[in-house]
Amino acid sequence: MRSRTRIARAGRGLLIPLVTVVLAFIAGGFVVLFTGHDPFSTYGAIFDGTGLNWLFPWVTGTARTTAAFNLQQTLVAATPLILTGLSVAFAFRVGLFNIGAQGQYTVGGVMAVWIGSIFPNMNPVLHIVLAIAAAALMGAAWAAIAGWLRAVVGTHEVLSTIMLNWIAIWVATYLFQAGGPLQSTTEAGNPVSNTIVPSAHLPVIWGNPLLQGLSIGIFISLAAAVAFWAIMNRSTLGYEIRAVGHSPDAARGAGISVARSYAVTMAICGVFAGLAAATDVLGWEFQISTGDLTISQVGFLGIAVALLGRNTAIGTVAAALLFGALETGTSVRALNSNVFNPELASQLTLIIEGLVVLLVSTDLIAVRILGLPAKLGLGRPRAGTALDRGVPDEAATAAAVTEGLEGKLEQGV
Amino acid sequence: MTDQPPVLELREITKRFGPVVANDRVDFDLRAGEVHALLGENGAGKSTLMSVLYGLYSPTSGEILVDGRPVRIDSPNDAIDLGIGMVHQHFMFIPVMTITENIVLGSEPVRTGVGHTLGVLDRRTARDRVRELSDRYGLAVDPDARIEDVSVGMQQRVEILRALYRNARILVLDEPTAVLTAQEITELMGVIQRLKADGTAIIFISHKLGEVLEVADRVTVLRRGRSMGTVPRAGATEQSLARMVVGRDVIFRVEKEEATPGDPILEVEDLHVVDDRGLEAVRGATLTVRAGEIVALAGVDGNGQTELVEAITGIRAPVSGRVRVDGADITGRGVRRATEAGVAHIAQDRHRVGLVLPFTLAENLGLRRYRRPPLSRLGWLNLRSFAERAAGLISAFDVRGGGAETPAYALSGGNQQKVCIAREIDSEPRLLVAHQPTRGLDVGAIEFVHSRLIEQRDAGRGVLLVSLESEEVRSLADRILVIYEGRIVAEFPPEASEEELGIAMTGGTVVGA
Ligand SMILES: Nc1ncnc2c1ncn2[C@@H]1O[C@H](COP(=O)(O)OP(=O)(O)OP(=O)(O)O)[C@@H](O)[C@H]1O
Ligand SMILES: [Mg+2]
Numbered sequence: 041m042r043s044r045t046r047i048a049r050a051g052r053g054l055l056i057p058l059v060t061v062v063l064a065f066i067a068g069g070f071v072v073l074f075t076g077h078d079p080f081s082t083y084g085a086i087f088d089g090t091g092l093n094w095l096f097p098w099v100t101g102t103a104r105t106t107a108a109f110n111l112q113q114t115l116v117a118a119t120p121l122i123l124t125g126l127s128v129a130f131a132f133r134v135g136l137f138n139i140g141a142q143g144q145y146t147v148g149g150v151m152a153v154w155i156g157s158i159f160p161n162m163n164p165v166l167h168i169v170l171a172i173a174a175a176a177l178m179g180a181a182w183a184a185i186a187g188w189l190r191a192v193v194g195t196h197e198v199l200s201t202i203m204l205n206w207i208a209i210w211v212a213t214y215l216f217q218a219g220g221p222l223q224s225t226t227e228a229g230n231p232v233s234n235t236i237v238p239s240a241h242l243p244v245i246w247g248n249p250l251l252q253g254l255s256i257g258i259f260i261s262l263a264a265a266v267a268f269w270a271i272m273n274r275s276t277l278g279y280e281i282r283a284v285g286h287s288p289d290a291a292r293g294a295g296i297s298v299a300r301s302y303a304v305t306m307a308i309c310g311v312f313a314g315l316a317a318a319t320d321v322l323g324w325e326f327q328i329s330t331g332d333l334t335i336s337q338v339g340f341l342g343i344a345v346a347l348l349g350r351n352t353a354i355g356t357v358a359a360a361l362l363f364g365a366l367e368t369g370t371s372v373r374a375l376n377s378n379v380f381n382p383e384l385a386s387q388l389t390l391i392i393e394g395l396v397v398l399l400v401s402t403d404l405i406a407v408r409i410l411g412l413p414a415k416l417g418l419g420r421p422r423a424g425t426a427l428d429r430g431v432p433d434e435a436a437t438a439a440a441v442t443e444g445l446e447g448k449l450e451q452g453v
Numbered sequence: 454m455t456d457q458p459p460v461l462e463l464r465e466i467t468k469r470f471g472p473v474v475a476n477d478r479v480d481f482d483l484r485a486g487e488v489h490a491l492l493g494e495n496g497a498g499k500s501t502l503m504s505v506l507y508g509l510y511s512p513t514s515g516e517i518l519v520d521g522r523p524v525r526i527d528s529p530n531d532a533i534d535l536g537i538g539m540v541h542q543h544f545m546f547i548p549v550m551t552i553t554e555n556i557v558l559g560s561e562p563v564r565t566g567v568g569h570t571l572g573v574l575d576r577r578t579a580r581d582r583v584r585e586l587s588d589r590y591g592l593a594v595d596p597d598a599r600i601e602d603v604s605v606g607m608q609q610r611v612e613i614l615r616a617l618y619r620n621a622r623i624l625v626l627d628e629p630t631a632v633l634t635a636q637e638i639t640e641l642m643g644v645i646q647r648l649k650a651d652g653t654a655i656i657f658i659s660h661k662l663g664e665v666l667e668v669a670d671r672v673t674v675l676r677r678g679r680s681m682g683t684v685p686r687a688g689a690t691e692q693s694l695a696r697m698v699v700g701r702d703v704i705f706r707v708e709k710e711e712a713t714p715g716d717p718i719l720e721v722e723d724l725h726v727v728d729d730r731g732l733e734a735v736r737g738a739t740l741t742v743r744a745g746e747i748v749a750l751a752g753v754d755g756n757g758q759t760e761l762v763e764a765i766t767g768i769r770a771p772v773s774g775r776v777r778v779d780g781a782d783i784t785g786r787g788v789r790r791a792t793e794a795g796v797a798h799i800a801q802d803r804h805r806v807g808l809v810l811p812f813t814l815a816e817n818l819g820l821r822r823y824r825r826p827p828l829s830r831l832g833w834l835n836l837r838s839f840a841e842r843a844a845g846l847i848s849a850f851d852v853r854g855g856g857a858e859t860p861a862y863a864l865s866g867g868n869q870q871k872v873c874i875a876r877e878i879d880s881e882p883r884l885l886v887a888h889q890p891t892r893g894l895d896v897g898a899i900e901f902v903h904s905r906l907i908e909q910r911d912a913g914r915g916v917l918l919v920s921l922e923s924e925e926v927r928s929l930a931d932r933i934l935v936i937y938e939g940r941i942v943a944e945f946p947p948e949a950s951e952e953e954l955g956i957a958m959t960g961g962t963v964v965g966a
Contacts, residue, residue, distance in 0.1 A: 282809075286811045293768060293788065293806040293807065
């Protein structure tokens with residue numbers, strides 16, 4: 041009986057995001073239909089674009105080579121999304137809303153590119169570890185500012201992280217712009233950083249290192265997800281974090297310092313976001329231009345990833361893979377333009393992502409349609425009991441997320 | 454009377470939560486103008502049955518008839534349309550809105566003319582209607598105060614008004630007296646009489662048998678989800694009802710030996726504490742609790758008890774004064790320090806402070822001890838220890854309705870309280886601060902908690918009991934301290950009469966101190 045309720049609970053946790061995604065895809069299908077295309081062949085082409093067809097043994101020859109390349113791109117895109125997703129999810133669990141993953145990612149990237157480029161002849165292992173550690177610590181320090189402000193002064197973390205995002209982006213822009221202190225020493229006129237030396241490149245495990253092959257960054261992401269799970273579910277720190285997230289009053293009553301939990305949690309979030317930057321910079325980017333800084337949305341997408349992943353480690357990994365696949369599958373490079381215009385397709389991705397976020401953060405539609413609680417015998421929440429799902433303020437969440445996605449639409453990425 | 458169908462009839466209602474059968478083929482009926490009490494142990498299924506009636510849960514099987522006609526109630530809106538109103542065991546409000554706004558929420562009168570098109574709330578009409586209802590039934594409220602600023606008693610009157618505002622003919626009161634002061638309870642009884650006279654039918658849930666005998670016309674008893682039958686008030690006694698509830702004889706008098714107090718454990722000296730609004734709630738309280746005695750703090754609610762308890766247990770830092778436990782100064786040093794010094798705390802608000810509701814029982818039971826082996830080592834939890842410990846405590850304290858992996862919100866109120874008590878007693882404290890430890894508990898559970906507290910005393914621990922029930926205070930305490938306006942104004946032996954206590958509690962001249 042115990043395992044049954046557990047399975048029921050897990051099933052509910054899994055079903056709602058799944059239904060949400062399906063609904064979003066169906067809605068996206070109608071959009072495709074309105075543009076005068078066939079939704080089935082479009083989704084088929086997108087699927088091929090993600091490289092997931094590589095998993096089918098009957099795909100052979102050049103199709104297989106293309107599929108392998110596309111799948112590498114999907115995983116490369118998913119790598120930092122996993123980490124920024126974890127960053128946001130970790131904060132959610134203590135009841136904080138970390139909109140600052142983007143800023144933490146930015147400062148982490150600056151550190152990674154700086155350390156990766158200033159030591160010309162270091163031992164590669166040492167160099168990589170040093171650059172990763174520097175990025176993670178920088179992200180942690182940046183996030184800790186927001187945690188500290190919330191813990192000590194009471195400044196709401198949504199405000200402080202948004203501000204810190206802009207500060208990070210503009211400081212980094214200043215550093216790399218023409219005449220800036222960290223601007224490239226070899227490309228005098230360009231607003232770019234120095235290029236990382238080979239000893240700091242993450243080893244590529246699949247594909248061509250010169251064509252954005254898949255680096256060991258994916259293992260860093262997965263290891264971080266495992267660490268997330270272990271800290272959250274098996275450590276005293278995670279136990280405190282969850283207690284504070286569910287009920288600060290009860291946590292306080294048990295002698296847990298809520299302020300300390302906020303500060304520590306934010307610092308850990310920053311580690312995840314900083315690692316995300318390290319995997320990108322050391323894995324395939326190797327150089328940062330000021331243009332990248334404002335265009336990058338990895339941190340904001342992390343919010344959507346965390347929401348869809350229900351703030352769990354495994355859910356975040358799955359959601360990041362989905363988002364990474366969508367981005368790759370609809371990219372100009374991967375999508376068969378005879379079937380659907382990739383320009384339109386990337387907008388389609390945004391629509392699907394936006395719908396997913398909206399549906400997940402309201403949660404209602406999937407629940408209504410399935411009538412899930414009754415079917416799984418879970419009942420509605422007890423009268424007077426706010427069933428905490430670990431999401432601090434859903435309205436604010438949805439609003440901020442849509443804002444992030446809108447920003448992306450405007451920039452027409 | 455007999456040829457008229459009852460206003461409400463529940464037939465063979467069954468409600469399951471997975472494997473738990475909360476209601477098992479329960480029959481229940483209610484006539485116009487009658488008060489029908491629903492009694493039963495914690496977790497017997499009273500609140501669940503009412504939630505089914507109010508459309509919060511859909512029944513697994515069974516039928517509901519209103520005025521003799523079968524009805525479907527899928528949501529509270531359906532219930533309200535059928536004239537059913539409910540005052541929940543735990544209130545549901547929007548705390549920042551005013552009382553009037555909370556009452557009319559969902560059925561707001563709108564202005565006429567342009568205001569109508571815009572859906573502007575007609576405040577005047579709303580207020581008049583609220584005034585009229587509150588005058589008619591003696592439900593005194595301040596229509597413009599914000600919910601978060603008023604007493605629990607007034608919040609409850611707001612709940613009743615909200616139901617009446619929607620023309621409820623059937624009113625469910627789920628443990629309305631558990632949160633009230635003696636004075637407020639008397640007022641509520643008056644309100645019930647007036648509603649009854651107007652033909653409103655009332656379902657009244659309470660664990661206090663005296664109240665039930667005072668107000669009810671008929672009594673139905675639930676035990677483990679089943680109806681044990683319905684009896685008229687005439688002929689029922691507290692003893693007979695208690696026997697129906699728990700299935701055995703209940704000892705109402707607390708059996709205990711003479712106390713043998715030892716050294717002081719808790720010493721509070723000239724303590725001053727301010728409340729959330731910055732007002733001084735405790736104004737120079739001084740008291741001592743010695744090993745092996747139960748000291749009861751008696752007083753009318755809102756005289757600084759809560760703030761005093763929070764200062765002793767480390768939740769709230771006092772502005773001045775001293776708190777010492779076993780000689781160690783823990784003034785303003787926080788909960789953790791207090792816990793280390795041996796302070797355990799049965800919180801009065803188990804939902805907000807006592808429990809992390811979404812946590813499992815194992816996790817909740819670990820809250821005081823998770824930092825040390827065997828529950829954790831070097832910062833890593835030992836989940837097996839959590840589960841084993843929880844299983845032991847759940848059976849030792851007779852927690853019903855779930856196991857180590859059940860989330861705390863799924864337990865009935867009384868069983869949640871047992872979880873809190875189990876955790877605090879298990880921490881082997883030097884001082885046990887029990888703040889309203891039997892609020893919302895059934896007679897059997899009260900007996901159980903009382904004997905646990907006496908056991909703690911006899912084990913040489915100091916017990917500080919804070920209670921609004923003078924019955925409980927007098928039967929458990931070895932010494933009674935009366936708190937009034939933030940000061941300890943009198944001390945009585947347990948033999949003190951109710952009148953003496955009452956006078957001291959309301960600030961009257963103290964004779965025996
Ligand atoms: N949402 C739920 N999920 C699982 N079990 C539940 C749920 N709600 C109630 N139960 C179980 O149903 C049983 C009846 O609970 P209910 O709250 O109706 O008791 P009660 O008679 O009101 O008790 P109390 O006097 O303590 O308030 C309990 O065993 C409880 O654990
Ligand atoms: Mg109940």
